[in-house]
Structures are given as structure tokens and as C-alpha cells.
Amino acid sequence: MGKFLSGGRLFGLLALIILLVVVAGMTLRSRISQLTWPERWLHDSESVVSGWIYEPVFQIDTFFRHLRDLQTLYEENAQLQTLVNQDQSLRSEVYQEQQQNQILKQMLDYKGKVPQFQLIAGEVTGRSPISWNDELTISVGTRAGVVHNDPVINQSGQLIGRVVAVAQYSSTVELITSTATSDGVSAAIVTSGAPAYGVIQGSRTHPGMLSMQFISQLARGIKPGDQVTTSGLSDIYPRGLVIGTITQFTSDSTGITRSAIVAPAANMSALEYVFVVSPQPGQVLK
CATH class of the missing domain: 1.20.5 (Single alpha-helices involved in coiled-coils or other helix-helix interfaces)
Structure with a gap:
């Protein structure tokens, strides 16, 4: 065995193995690349x-x-x-x-x-579109001290109407813009001179506005823009409650008196909270 693997025979065997490996590799590469x-x-x-x-x-x-x-x-x-x-x-x-x-x-x-007044706070709970300018319902009644004909004002003290019906826990308020009543509000035009008096009602020609009638033709110095307040010449309304502002004057057919269109001071379309006033007759609001 030692003689067989010695010398040139061993070298020849190694060369044969290397040749076989090379040929096998070439054969495999050829098969892969050539289908x-x-x-x-x-x-x-x-x-x-x-x-x-x-x-x-x-x-x-x-x-x-x-x-x-x-x-x-x-x-x-x-x-x-x-x-x-x-x-x-x-x-x-x-x-x-x-x-x-x-x-x-x-x-x-x-x-x-206004500590001289008893003010009863209430909330507007009902108002019909049919009678929008005529009346509304508030959340206070006799249990809170409200009585018939009590004046009603908004949160800033501007007049909006009076109580015309009272229940225990609610009341109906007739608005000053109402044209459904013959009653009016005794009013005065505030001027630097002598005051001019008249009666306030809801305007029939200007819905949502007020009409001040029976103003004397002799009244001087009154003009559009003047403020109108309650006169105090009434058993219902104390003097000095703000009603509105004059926008224009018109002459009556008799020529003895004249009338005025008055814009309400209160926003009559946005009434949410009110005061019911319980004044003494003739009290002055300062």
C-alpha cells in the first residue's frame, strides 16, 4: 500500500481528482444556463x-x-x-x-x-306668534307677590307692559305694543323745559312701535330723539319708567293736538327675564 501511494502515483491521483471536480462543475453550470x-x-x-x-x-x-x-x-x-x-x-x-x-x-x-321698589324677578315662559306684540306669560304669580295691574319692566328698567291676569305660579303680561286694548300709559316727553304729556298705546300703523297721542300743540322744544317716560299721573305706573324715544311727529285731524311715533326702549322681540314692579302710587324712579 505504501509503495502504491508513493512517488509519482500519489501526484497522479491528486491531479485526477482535481480534473474530475472541474469537469463536474462545468457540467452543472452548463445545465443551469442551457435549458x-x-x-x-x-x-x-x-x-x-x-x-x-x-x-x-x-x-x-x-x-x-x-x-x-x-x-x-x-x-x-x-x-x-x-x-x-x-x-x-x-x-x-x-x-x-x-x-x-x-x-x-x-x-x-x-x-x-332702586331700593324703593319691590322687584319680583321672573322668566318669560310663553309667547304666541299670533299675539307676539300683545302679550306674554311669565313664571311668577300670586305666590311671589304679583297682583293685577303691576307694571312689568325688562332687566334694565325699561317698561314693557302690565300684569292683566294672575295665577299662583304664572301671570299674563299685556305689552305696551298691544293694539288689542283701549287702555294706555300716561307718558311724558322729557325736555329741558316743561314736560309734554300724552298717552302711549300700540301703534296700528307701525307694528311693534308705539303711538303717543294727545300731545298739546302748545308744547315747545320737543323733537324727534327725545325720551319718553311714564308721567306718574296714573295709579298703575310710577313716574320715571323709561318707555322709548320719539322718532317722528304727526298732526291730528283736529289741529288741537298732535301724535308721535315712539320706538320702545326695550327690545320687545328678545324678552327673556323681567321684573314685576310693586310700587306705591306716585313713587319716583331715580
Whole structure:
């Protein structure tokens, strides 16, 4: 055995092994790079068929991915819209609270300025569109001390009407803009000279406005823009309650007196809280 592997025989065996490895490698590389024609046909056919299948599958997958994206976008938009609506609702609530607080502050301020009057605070609870300028319902009645013919003012002390019907927990207020009554409010035009007197009623020619009648033609110095208040010449209304402002004068047919159109000082379309006044006859509001 030692003689067989000695010398040139060993060298020749190693050379033979190396040659076999090289030939085997070349053979394998040739088989990989050079396919037979059935293999090539099968490979090409598989590529074509894969292309036919891949493109529709890809389009379908893309379509459903877009649907999922649209669904996600829709849900996000819905959530965003909900947040926007909540924000708007919150803003509206905050604004209403601010308005209510402002009105209540005005009521407290006014009440502190007229300690001579008993002021009963109430809330407007009913107002019909049919009789919008004629009457409304408030949330206080006899249990709170309200009686028939009590004057009613807004939060700033401006006259809006009088109580014409009273229940235990509510009252009906006839507004000064009403044209459904023959009663009027004895009023005075505030001037630097002698006051001019007249009677205030709801205007039939200017809905929502007031008509001041029986103003003497002899009254001097009165003009549009002058303030009109209660005169105190009444058993119902104390003197000095603000009624409104004169906008224009008109002559009566008799030529003895004249009339005036008066804009109410109170915002008659936005009455939420009121005071019922329980004054003594002839009291002066300062």
C-alpha cells in the first residue's frame, strides 16, 4: 500500500481528482444556463400564464385597498364632523351662558339702584306668534307677590307692559305694543323745559312701535330723539319708567293736538327675564 501511494502515483491521483471536480462543475453550470426546449417552453408558458393571472389579481387587490382607504377616510371625516358639531354646540352653549349671565348682572345692577321698589324677578315662559306684540306669560304669580295691574319692566328698567291676569305660579303680561286694548300709559316727553304729556298705546300703523297721542300743540322744544317716560299721573305706573324715544311727529285731524311715533326702549322681540314692579302710587324712579 505504501509503495502504491508513493512517488509519482500519489501526484497522479491528486491531479485526477482535481480534473474530475472541474469537469463536474462545468457540467452543472452548463445545465443551469442551457435549458432543454421542453424546459424552455414550460418556463415561457408559466411566465405568460402568470402574467395573465397577476394583472387582474393586482387590479382587484388595488381596488379593494382603495375601498379600504375610502372607508377609513369616510370614518375619519365622520369623526371630524362630529368634533366640529360638538365644538359648534359648545360655542353656542357658552354664548348663551354669557348672554344669560349678562342679563342677570344687569338685573342685579338695576335692582341695587332702586331700593324703593319691590322687584319680583321672573322668566318669560310663553309667547304666541299670533299675539307676539300683545302679550306674554311669565313664571311668577300670586305666590311671589304679583297682583293685577303691576307694571312689568325688562332687566334694565325699561317698561314693557302690565300684569292683566294672575295665577299662583304664572301671570299674563299685556305689552305696551298691544293694539288689542283701549287702555294706555300716561307718558311724558322729557325736555329741558316743561314736560309734554300724552298717552302711549300700540301703534296700528307701525307694528311693534308705539303711538303717543294727545300731545298739546302748545308744547315747545320737543323733537324727534327725545325720551319718553311714564308721567306718574296714573295709579298703575310710577313716574320715571323709561318707555322709548320719539322718532317722528304727526298732526291730528283736529289741529288741537298732535301724535308721535315712539320706538320702545326695550327690545320687545328678545324678552327673556323681567321684573314685576310693586310700587306705591306716585313713587319716583331715580
